[in-house]
Each structure stands twice: as C-alpha cells, then as structure tokens.
Amino acid sequence: MRTRLKGINTVKRTLADGTVATYYYHRATGFRLTGEPGSTAFMASIAEAETKSKNRHEGTLSGLIRDFDSTKQWRRLAESTKKEYRRVLTFWDGKYGTVPYAALEDKQFRRDVLKWHDEFSEEKPREADNRVTILARVLSWATKDGPLNRNVMDGFERAYDGDRSELIWLPEHVDAFMEKANEEMKLAIVLALHTGQRQGDLLKLAWSNYDGTHIKLRQGKTKRYVAVKCTKALKQTLDGLTRTSALIMTTKTGKAFKKRYFAELWEKTCTDAGITDLHFHDIRGTTVTMLFQAGCNLGEIVSVTGHSLRRAQEILDKYLARTSTMADNAIAKLENVLETDFAKRPAKREASNEAK
Structure with a gap:
C-alpha cells in the first residue's frame, strides 16, 4: 500500500486497451512527473518542477511569501501563529500574488x-486589521532583509480599538463566575x-510543570x-486534585481540552454569571494589577506573567487612571487574592462533599 505523496497529485486513467495507468503531477505547477515514485528519474522530475515553481x-508577492516562510522570523513564531499567518497569507497570495516588486513599492x-481594508472593516474590523498587519509584517521583512526598498503599508490606521488594558476581572466578577462554574471552570x-x-499555555500545562512549590x-x-x-491557595488547590491525566486541566472524562470546547464552556459560564464584557485574556491584566497591589515592582510582575515591561506599564497606567483604589478590603496581597471560599480549598471537592 503506497502512502500519499506530499505535494503530488496522483491520477489514474483507463486506457483504450482496458489497462489502468497512473500519472503523477506536481501539485503547485501542474507539471507532469516522469518515472516511478522513488526512482532517480522521478526525483529529478520533482526538482525540475520545483525550479519552475520558484521561477514562476x-x-x-507570491515569491516574497514563500521566501518569508524560510526566515528566522517565521521560525520564531508559535505554531498557532504560523497557522494564522498561513491562512491570511493564502488570502493575500490569491488577491495580489502576481504583483511584482515595483508595484509593491x-x-x-x-x-x-x-x-479593501475600509470596505471589509465595516463588518469585521478586527479581521481587516489582522490581515493587513500580517501583510505589512511580510513587507517589513522584505524591506529590511529582502528585495524591497520600502514598505508602503507601514503605519496604516487600524479600524478596531483592541486596547483592553483597563478591562480587568474584579472580585465581584470572580464571585459571580465561581457561583455558576463547574469544577473544571473553577x-x-x-x-x-x-x-x-x-x-493556550494553561491548557497545555502538565503535572511535570509543577514541582510542589x-x-x-x-x-x-x-x-x-x-x-x-x-500561592498557598493555588498549592492547596493543585495538591488536592486527583491526577487522572498528564495534564492539569482536563475535561470531566480526563481528556485534554480542545480549544473550541473550552471556549464554549467558558463563554457559557460567563453568560450564566451575567459577565458580558470580559474575556479570559483579561485575567492576565487582573493578575498584573493584583501583583502591583501586593507591592511588586514592574520587573517582578513581568517575571511572573511574561509581559513586556512596556505592556505591563500600559496596563497599570490605564488601571491607575481609572481608579486609585481597587477593593482594598478584598485584594491586599496576592496571597489573599480573593476573599472567597474557593481560594481556601481545592478547586475540586470530594464527591461526598458534593452530595451534602
């Protein structure tokens, strides 16, 4: 049984004498390949097709996109980011792939x-911004380290205001969420x-990432x-969990969360709790503000959250501009982050306690 050849289309044809012939084509160029898979003639045919594809x-812009795919800038991207780049760059390749360098400048x-951005952003401003940002990233690389002399997309005006620095989860939000959450969401x-x-990092967090402290x-x-x-509260929570998987966060059946399924459960819990304007990602900003309230400096804060110093400062600037105090009776130190029962007991309770 022959495995499917990557980048090769296999076509079978019934000939006039009734025999079945198999032909192979280079998918990107449509170039017909000669010889049998694995043979010297076949490999030489693929090399010829690749050369034609590159020259074409x-x-x-198509060439720039393919060249960008082999740069260190590309290799540094997270896999999820690469997937998103591929999606967006496929769109631009289809729309402007044949545009020559001179026209790109x-x-x-x-x-x-x-x-295009003005028209598309009427209905989907975030997606419009996202697509142009990724295109501008490729053109920026091509200007700095590639064949272009200038990036004409530099400094385009965004349609979506995505600054959520001042949106944080307050104690009342957490209390409402906890009241409606199942054990996995807690x-x-x-x-x-x-x-x-x-x-994304929490969904992949394994017990091997936790050493007890x-x-x-x-x-x-x-x-x-x-x-x-x-914190004592987090340690108590983790130490009280039954390890049914290599991962810390799992579904009720002990399986890894799919990103979409987790998002659905999170959104449902927020809806049930009456929380409409906060996202999971906003919790990172909440942690920044709590660490600040606990007396941490910027260096200490970013060593925990992984933010850049500038981004952490932006969050605090927005937070401090909005209010000078933040529920001091509820949040004084990170150790006492939430004055609710859940912070003082394991997130998963014994089934016997649930029955009471």
Whole structure:
C-alpha cells in the first residue's frame, strides 16, 4: 500500500486497451512527473518542477511569501501563529500574488489595500486589521532583509480599538463566575488568576510543570521561560486534585481540552454569571494589577506573567487612571487574592462533599 505523496497529485486513467495507468503531477505547477515514485528519474522530475515553481513566483508577492516562510522570523513564531499567518497569507497570495516588486513599492498598492481594508472593516474590523498587519509584517521583512526598498503599508490606521488594558476581572466578577462554574471552570480561573498565564499555555500545562512549590513553563507565544511560585491557595488547590491525566486541566472524562470546547464552556459560564464584557485574556491584566497591589515592582510582575515591561506599564497606567483604589478590603496581597471560599480549598471537592 503506497502512502500519499506530499505535494503530488496522483491520477489514474483507463486506457483504450482496458489497462489502468497512473500519472503523477506536481501539485503547485501542474507539471507532469516522469518515472516511478522513488526512482532517480522521478526525483529529478520533482526538482525540475520545483525550479519552475520558484521561477514562476520570483519577483512577485507570491515569491516574497514563500521566501518569508524560510526566515528566522517565521521560525520564531508559535505554531498557532504560523497557522494564522498561513491562512491570511493564502488570502493575500490569491488577491495580489502576481504583483511584482515595483508595484509593491508603489503608493497605488497601498491605496488598493486600504480601500479593501475600509470596505471589509465595516463588518469585521478586527479581521481587516489582522490581515493587513500580517501583510505589512511580510513587507517589513522584505524591506529590511529582502528585495524591497520600502514598505508602503507601514503605519496604516487600524479600524478596531483592541486596547483592553483597563478591562480587568474584579472580585465581584470572580464571585459571580465561581457561583455558576463547574469544577473544571473553577480550576481554570484559579490557575489563570494565580499564574497570569495565557489560555493556550494553561491548557497545555502538565503535572511535570509543577514541582510542589512552583509552576515552571516556557510560554508558547513569546518563548519566555517563567517560574511562578504558587500561592498557598493555588498549592492547596493543585495538591488536592486527583491526577487522572498528564495534564492539569482536563475535561470531566480526563481528556485534554480542545480549544473550541473550552471556549464554549467558558463563554457559557460567563453568560450564566451575567459577565458580558470580559474575556479570559483579561485575567492576565487582573493578575498584573493584583501583583502591583501586593507591592511588586514592574520587573517582578513581568517575571511572573511574561509581559513586556512596556505592556505591563500600559496596563497599570490605564488601571491607575481609572481608579486609585481597587477593593482594598478584598485584594491586599496576592496571597489573599480573593476573599472567597474557593481560594481556601481545592478547586475540586470530594464527591461526598458534593452530595451534602
């Protein structure tokens, strides 16, 4: 049984004499390959097709996109980011892939892209901004280290105001969430509040990342290494859990959370709790403010959350501009982050306690 050949289309044809012939085509160029798979002639045919493909895209946006795919800037991206880049760059490749270098440097190209952005952003401002940002990233690389002389998309005006620095979870939000949450969602918010980590990193967090006193991990997005000392409340929660999987956060059946399923459960809990304007990611800003309230300086804060110094300062600037105090009776130190029962007991209770 032959495995499917990557980048090769296999076509079978019934000939006039009734025999079945198999033909192979290079998917990107449609070039027919000669010889049998694995043979010298077949490999030489693939090399010829690859050369034709490269020459076909040379000097165009398509070529830039393919060249960017082999740079260190690309390799540094998280896998989830690469997936998103591929999606967006496929769109631009289809729309402007044949545009030559000279036109990419022309102001008319900027006008064309911004015209599309203006129209598309009427309904989907975030997606419009996202697509142009990724295109501008490729053009920026091509200007700095590639064949272009200038990036005409530099400094485009965004349609979506995505600054959520001042949106944080207050104690009343957490109390409302905890009241409606199942045990899996309770554990999720406790981990998020006490570590300040991203959802993606928490979903992948393994018991091997916890040594009894610290949670140590390398963040997927920034590749920063962080070691978060567990508060007494978080340690009590983790030590009280039954380890049914290599991962700390699992579904009721002990399986790893799919990103979409987790988002659905989180959103349902927020809706049930009457929380409409806060996201999971906003908890990171909450942790920053709680650490600040506990007396931590910027360096100490970013060593826990993995934020840049500038981003942490932006969050605090927005927070401090909005209010001079933040429920001092409820949040004084990170150790006493939430004056609710959940912070003083394991997130998962024994079934016998549930029955009472």
